[in-house]
Amino acid sequence: MPALAEWPDWPEFIASDVPPHEEEQYKEYKRQIVKEYGEENIRKAWLKTCEDLKSITLELSKRGSSVIPELQFSEVQDLSEEKVKELKRIGCFVIRGVISPAEATAQFERLKQYVSENGDSLYAWPANNPSVYRLFWSPTQQALRAHPNQLLVQRILNGFWHDATQTTSPDPLTYADAVRIRPPGKPFYGLGPHIDAGSLCRWTDAGYRKVYDSIFSGFPEEFDAYNLATRKDADQAAFEGSAHSTVFRSFQGWTALTGTRPREGSLLLYPYVGTVIAYMLLRPFFTPPKEDIMDASRWTLDLDNGWFPGTHKEDSQYLSRGSHPHLRLEECLVHIPEMDPGDTIWWHCDMCHAVEVEHSGQHDASVAYIAATPTTPVNVRYIKSQLERFLAGMPPADFPGGINETNLKGYLGERGIPNGKAGRDAMGFHLLKTPEAPTVA
Numbered sequence: 001m002p003a004l005a006e007w008p009d010w011p012e013f014i015a016s017d018v019p020p021h022e023e024e025q026y027k028e029y030k031r032q033i034v035k036e037y038g039e040e041n042i043r044k045a046w047l048k049t050c051e052d053l054k055s056i057t058l059e060l061s062k063r064g065s066s067v068i069p070e071l072q073f074s075e076v077q078d079l080s081e082e083k084v085k086e087l088k089r090i091g092c093f094v095i096r097g098v099i100s101p102a103e104a105t106a107q108f109e110r111l112k113q114y115v116s117e118n119g120d121s122l123y124a125w126p127a128n129n130p131s132v133y134r135l136f137w138s139p140t141q142q143a144l145r146a147h148p149n150q151l152l153v154q155r156i157l158n159g160f161w162h163d164a165t166q167t168t169s170p171d172p173l174t175y176a177d178a179v180r181i182r183p184p185g186k187p188f189y190g191l192g193p194h195i196d197a198g199s200l201c202r203w204t205d206a207g208y209r210k211v212y213d214s215i216f217s218g219f220p221e222e223f224d225a226y227n228l229a230t231r232k233d234a235d236q237a238a239f240e241g242s243a244h245s246t247v248f249r250s251f252q253g254w255t256a257l258t259g260t261r262p263r264e265g266s267l268l269l270y271p272y273v274g275t276v277i278a279y280m281l282l283r284p285f286f287t288p289p290k291e292d293i294m295d296a297s298r299w300t301l302d303l304d305n306g307w308f309p310g311t312h313k314e315d316s317q318y319l320s321r322g323s324h325p326h327l328r329l330e331e332c333l334v335h336i337p338e339m340d341p342g343d344t345i346w347w348h349c350d351m352c353h354a355v356e357v358e359h360s361g362q363h364d365a366s367v368a369y370i371a372a373t374p375t376t377p378v379n380v381r382y383i384k385s386q387l388e389r390f391l392a393g394m395p396p397a398d399f400p401g402g403i404n405e406t407n408l409k410g411y412l413g414e415r416g417i418p419n420g421k422a423g424r425d426a427m428g429f430h431l432l433k434t435p436e437a438p439t440v441a
């Protein structure tokens, strides 16, 4: 499967849109980083990263979706070291059959019934094509999130990360997110190429910047995208914005409730997470030449503008063809493979992704957003608050303005949490017993 046949009309970030009153502050953010790491190192990193992108973009443009590894659920407990290394380097993969097709389909029917019975009370966006339901505690979501197979996969994926400080663990926590039922036919432009987990804070928050130390130091090839010892301290929500998740998700993910082929309202990913995030981080420091923009050596390090292309502090980090040309997004943003009900797709929290604009299928494309969320001090705090809000009938703090779901027909509350103690632990019930988050051995 090649990349997009036709590039959608997504926003291009080709001219500075920094608010004038913030220009000086934004310039200062850049100056601080250059002061800390040195011009030469930033330039060295830029050239190395652009060079590395040449082979990556060549491979992606040739191989397309086949770069995305596909595994069966039965394989995940027995992955070789070499396989894990490959999955980590690419940073995204499909795990099939985490939920059986029959069970996933039954859960989809249950969800549709729940939505139709409560339709007048529900909120979904976008307004012209309601697809993403701000529902967090439907019986379907509860059943899927804490399904034994789901928690097992999440634990394994959390374990792809390492933490020398030993203040975290791969024990999965349940991050309650929304659910999508996207009808066919209507285009959806809302989620062009972007990276979640904050935007400007990757440069401005000292803890977050530390994650990318090797990149700014001139050694992007040494960047370890799976170091939880530093990542756990990154403040993804340093700037207020409804797009930012407070929790750290080792992998974002969704679980398919319906079968979906490419171009049927599915997902696009840009594999090889480490190089792409390095490029995105270095790009704001450079100004393109008038000609030959693909020649990275002709770009000049420029600290006299405050523009971070595609960066708006309240929103996720966006990328575009014009602002990030070396990514060759048109050729390298690839469709995920065909998904069956119960299959899952996972992508690293630093990975560029987009939602397909077109849905040319014949039926609804439905997914539950279910991520892998490890136990970290920040996550424990959030999950504890999420649980308190759940018990009080309120939506999670990352999704303000929702409805009280306890009034919905078919709402199960605590009774809807499956999988006994494991399911309840993922929801954080064990955390309510202690005033402070427990230290993880």
Ligand SMILES: [Fe+2]
Binding pocket: 194, 195, 196, 353
């Ligand atoms: Fe996203």
